[in-house]
Amino acid sequence: MTARLPHHEQPDHFAFTKDNAAWAKTQIAKYPKGREASAILPLLWRAQEQHGGWLPEPAIRHVAEILNMPPMRALEVASFYTMFQLSPVGRHHLQLCRTISCWLRGAEALREICRARIGEEGAVSTDGLFSWQEVECLGACVGAPVAQIGEVYHETLTPEALEKLIDALARKGKPDARR
Numbered sequence: 001m002t003a004r005l006p007h008h009e010q011p012d013h014f015a016f017t018k019d020n021a022a023w024a025k026t027q028i029a030k031y032p033k034g035r036e037a038s039a040i041l042p043l044l045w046r047a048q049e050q051h052g053g054w055l056p057e058p059a060i061r062h063v064a065e066i067l068n069m070p071p072m073r074a075l076e077v078a079s080f081y082t083m084f085q086l087s088p089v090g091r092h093h094l095q096l097c098r099t100i101s102c103w104l105r106g107a108e109a110l111r112e113i114c115r116a117r118i119g120e121e122g123a124v125s126t127d128g129l130f131s132w133q134e135v136e137c138l139g140a141c142v143g144a145p146v147a148q149i150g151e152v153y154h155e156t157l158t159p160e161a162l163e164k165l166i167d168a169l170a171r172k173g174k175p176d177a178r179r
């Protein structure tokens, strides 16, 4: 797995849109007074969605400010969970499980397909369509090997099935519809 550090190029500024700022307030209101920082996961997630699939430092600072917490604590959360991307990703970001069940069922062969079709882990393909990373258990071991693309899980993948999936996404050229 590549190091999870903030990308070397950062935008100057990030702020939630009006709608997302209003939505953030509803999330924060779910938690008891004094525990507002508990809303950090959904807020970081929404910031990532707003910023095209990855979290720049100004977005992490923005969320920390809203939650009245030190920016470093927000960065600790963002860098811990692999669902948060600290560098730009392709339109279709593949998260490939490498933990024991998936490994035993052929995850290494899937990794080689990703390398051959997309490039090195963490890089964005030259057409901007794809990127990939290895992650720990996605919690769907019964369907090993598993890859998550956007919000969709693809289970019992074979190298052939993954190639077909990449071909289909390349033809489509846009992210999966939200479920």
Ligand code: FES
Residues within 6 Å of the ligand: 097, 098, 099, 100, 101, 102, 103, 136, 137, 138, 139, 140, 141, 142, 144, 145, 146
């Ligand atoms: S080991 Fe791959 S989903 Fe659990």
